[in-house]
Amino acid sequence: MTRRLLTGNSAAAWGARLARVDYIPAFPITPQTEIIEDLAAWIDRGEMEARLVTLESEHSMITAAGAAASSGVRAFTATSSQGLLYGMEMVYTVAGWRTPFVMVNVSRGLASPITLESDHNDIMAARDSGFLQIHCATCQEIVDSILIAYRLAEHPDVRMPAIVNLDGFYLSFTREPVDLANASKAQAFVGEYDPENLQFRGNSPLSQAMAVLGGGPYSYFRYEAHLAVQQALTVYEEISDEFDDIFGRRYDMIDCYHMDDAEYVFVMLGSFSTKARDAVDSLRAAGWKTGLLRPRLFRPFPRQRIRQLLQGRRAVGVIDQNISMGMGGVLHSEFATALYGLKDAPLLGSYIGGLGGRDINQQEFFAMADELKHAYDSGELLPPRLLYTQKELTEMRKLQAIAQAEHAEIHQT
Amino acid sequence: MFRIRFHGRGGQGMKTASRILGTAFFKAGYEVQDAPRYGAERRGAPIFAYVRADKSAINERGIISHPNLVVIADDTLVGMPAAGVTLGVDAHTVLLINSHESGSTWRQRLNIDAVILTLAAREDTEDRATLPFIGSRCAAAAAALTEVISRDVLVEALCEELGHLSEDIVAQNRNIALGEFDDMARHAGLVKQSGLPSASEYVKPDWIELPFENAEISNLAIHAGVTSVEVRTGLWRTMRPVINYENCSGCAWICSTYCPDGAINVRTDGYRRSITNIARVAWSVSLNVHPMRSSRFQNTSPVLRKPEKRYDA
Numbered sequence: 048m049t050r051r052l053l054t055g056n057s058a059a060a061w062g063a064r065l066a067r068v069d070y071i072p073a074f075p076i077t078p079q080t081e082i083i084e085d086l087a088a089w090i091d092r093g094e095m096e097a098r099l100v101t102l103e104s105e106h107s108m109i110t111a112a113g114a115a116a117s118s119g120v121r122a123f124t125a126t127s128s129q130g131l132l133y134g135m136e137m138v139y140t141v142a143g144w145r146t147p148f149v150m151v152n153v154s155r156g157l158a159s160p161i162t163l164e165s166d167h168n169d170i171m172a173a174r175d176s177g178f179l180q181i182h183c184a185t186c187q188e189i190v191d192s193i194l195i196a197y198r199l200a201e202h203p204d205v206r207m208p209a210i211v212n213l214d215g216f217y218l219s220f221t222r223e224p225v226d227l228a229n230a231s232k233a234q235a236f237v238g239e240y241d242p243e244n245l246q247f248r249g250n251s252p253l254s255q256a257m258a259v260l261g262g263g264p265y266s267y268f269r270y271e272a273h274l275a276v277q278q279a280l281t282v283y284e285e286i287s288d289e290f291d292d293i294f295g296r297r298y299d300m301i302d303c304y305h306m307d308d309a310e311y312v313f314v315m316l317g318s319f320s321t322k323a324r325d326a327v328d329s330l331r332a333a334g335w336k337t338g339l340l341r342p343r344l345f346r347p348f349p350r351q352r353i354r355q356l357l358q359g360r361r362a363v364g365v366i367d368q369n370i371s372m373g374m375g376g377v378l379h380s381e382f383a384t385a386l387y388g389l390k391d392a393p394l395l396g397s398y399i400g401g402l403g404g405r406d407i408n409q410q411e412f413f414a415m416a417d418e419l420k421h422a423y424d425s426g427e428l429l430p431p432r433l434l435y436t437q438k439e440l441t442e443m444r445k446l447q448a449i450a451q452a453e454h455a456e457i458h459q460t
Numbered sequence: 461m462f463r464i465r466f467h468g469r470g471g472q473g474m475k476t477a478s479r480i481l482g483t484a485f486f487k488a489g490y491e492v493q494d495a496p497r498y499g500a501e502r503r504g505a506p507i508f509a510y511v512r513a514d515k516s517a518i519n520e521r522g523i524i525s526h527p528n529l530v531v532i533a534d535d536t537l538v539g540m541p542a543a544g545v546t547l548g549v550d551a552h553t554v555l556l557i558n559s560h561e562s563g564s565t566w567r568q569r570l571n572i573d574a575v576i577l578t579l580a581a582r583e584d585t586e587d588r589a590t591l592p593f594i595g596s597r598c599a600a601a602a603a604a605l606t607e608v609i610s611r612d613v614l615v616e617a618l619c620e621e622l623g624h625l626s627e628d629i630v631a632q633n634r635n636i637a638l639g640e641f642d643d644m645a646r647h648a649g650l651v652k653q654s655g656l657p658s659a660s661e662y663v664k665p666d667w668i669e670l671p672f673e674n675a676e677i678s679n680l681a682i683h684a685g686v687t688s689v690e691v692r693t694g695l696w697r698t699m700r701p702v703i704n705y706e707n708c709s710g711c712a713w714i715c716s717t718y719c720p721d722g723a724i725n726v727r728t729d730g731y732r733r734s735i736t737n738i739a740r741v742a743w744s745v746s747l748n749v750h751p752m753r754s755s756r757f758q759n760t761s762p763v764l765r766k767p768e769k770r771y772d773a
Contacts, residue, residue, distance in 0.1 A: 052486055052494070160680050217521050221495035222482060321519040325656055333660035406522050413659045414667070437666040450681060 055218030060085035062193025065233035069120035072111035078215035105134030113141030122148035128155035142177030147200035164404025165215035179209035309338025326412030362419035400434030461514035468533035473595020478509035480599035484617035485513035535559035600637035604644035
């Protein structure tokens with residue numbers, strides 16, 4: 048085992064390299080750019096056999112990735128935040144082509160206001176596109192998830208593109224020890240890409256029928272895509288078992304921490320969940336039976352497994368690093384849907400935090416556990432909470448005082 | 461776990477310092493996490509980087525809010541709230557400042573309980589922030605203070621992280637780093653590890669219900685101009701530009717075109733300009749060497765005009 052320190056971005060580049068991708072359409076955006084810089088440097092030095100092309104936008108980049116996969120080559124690309132949104136038309140479109148490739152999204156909050164720091168509203172915007180979604184919590188998981196994602200995306204029962212998501216800054220620019228898979232083992236695991244009947248060729252132009260008339264045919268294709276994404280649940284289990292056999296690292300579709308006897312459970316996606324692990328440890332040391340449930344696979348959504356895991360628990364705090372304006376946390380809604388009608392379902396609390404890189408500190412986890420317990424003991428409903436402190440509001444007021452002073456000045460002149 | 465923060469200015473090598481220390485810990489058998497925070501992403505702007513090291517896997521993430529060691533490469537950052545140098549510093553923290561002034565002076569000035577050390581000055585440099593190889597020095601000093609990193613491991617880590625530079629530069633960094641390491645050896649072990657916060661006794665977060673405020677208050681309105689007075693965006697100024705009036709031809713537009721927005725105003729006499737808010741504007745152009753003093757502009761006769769008002773009541 049040779050471990051080395053890698054940033055999340057380098058880990059992502061290594062994932063693409065170990066998967067022996069052929070074609071990388073690229074467009075830069077913070078905090079993703081290091082991924083394509085690493086790949087470009089390797090290709091330039093002849094250490095990696097692939098073609099990297101910089102496109103004029105994410106819209107073109109995602110089109111190129113889909114088109115390349117349709118022509119039978121293994122494609123990889125990466126983006127973030129505004130870039131993902133700019134390419135969103137093609138995110139939905141290429142998923143409909145049923146072309147398997149892997150795109151890394153480095154999560155970053157969306158404008159407005161603009162920020163470089165991380166939250167999950169960007170990746171949530173791709174939720175309903177047909178792309179499979181794997182969310183990573185560590186740099187190690189990034190490399191491994193990219194290998195798994197190719198297998199999953201290219202599986203004949205699935206054949207859909209996949210997004211591997213990692214958090215900006217908290218993973219993208221953070222070095223952690225990573226055990227890189229042996230190149231030939233990785234190659235054997237990922238295998239050759241079989242494009243089946245995807246037959247785009249430059250020398251024999253054909254039209255891939257893209258338009259339908261009427262709701263019947265339209266619904267057929269949309270339903271089939273949905274069913275294919277659902278198939279990925281079964282396929283994922285086989286692939287993750289195989290990965291474990293070969294590399295000795297286990298990636299269940301749901302990462303469970305101290306769930307065996309947990310009465311109070313945190314639910315989170317992504318790298319902030321490791322903070323929740325610390326909180327679970329500290330709370331257990333203080334005599335609380337707490338646990339953490341982290342979906343790695345977000346699309347398809349492992350609904351049945353979640354019902355099994357949460358039945359009989361006292362209360363669950365879903366911590367969303369996203370906000371659906373006028374509704375609340377997306378993950379919370381999905382868990383509420385998953386648990387609806389379940390006998391002995393736990394109380395479900397909603398917390399929104401970590402927007403634009405805002406920290407969620409240990410004391411906040413402790414206080415959440417406290418609220419969950421109080422709700423269980425008293426039987427009172429938990430109102431959703433937007434994590435925000437008096438100190439943060441005070442700082443905000445200082446900024447507003449400046450803005451208001453200016454406002455006054457302008458109106459005087 | 462060791463929790464260490466490096467503060468400096470963009471260009472001083474704080475990211476490199478964190479990587480050297482991170483790699484050294486890793487080679488010494490520790491689990492490691494290191495990361496930079498780029499801040500304003502400009503040379504001279506405050507930046508920090510951090511290193512966590514522990515014998516078991518590290519779950520903690522993001523900014524270190526309770527550091528065991530804070531290394532400050534540039535002492536002008538200490539008084540700058542936005543740089544956040546003293547964030548979470550308490551009696552268990554060691555502060556290492558690159559400063560001419562003594563640790564006790566800093567302790568009085570900051571009125572904090574922390575142990576404060578200073579990097580030894582070996583060169584008669586007026587501005588210690590410009591000391592060469594400051595990143596390697598900071599990394600080496602930090603390594604010595606933890607006592608768990610040997611000289612050899614430090615050198616190995618340094619060579620790995622600086623391997624892309626010329627042999628000569630690496631050798632110079634190595635020598636200076638080792639000098640610093642040996643110098644700090646008398647304080648070896650001063651920096652201690654700390655554990656996780658307790659869940660049985662903790663200060664509750666001061667959570668509030670965020671009140672609804674209508675758009676007149678809560679929209680993103682920024683009305684230009686005056687923010688440069690109220691918000692000190694010039695934290696990263698390293699040079700102060702001045703107007704050389706002898707060289708000013710009174711054209712009224714070339715310098716204002718090439719200077720940051722709002723920096724140049726026309727004076728009431730209509731011919732000469734003053735620099736407003738200049739202390740707060742990032743700028744490296746010296747007006748003594750006029751960037752546009754070329755033949756291309758010799759024959760133009762710009763019309764003297766006042767800057768347009770950007771907004772009216």
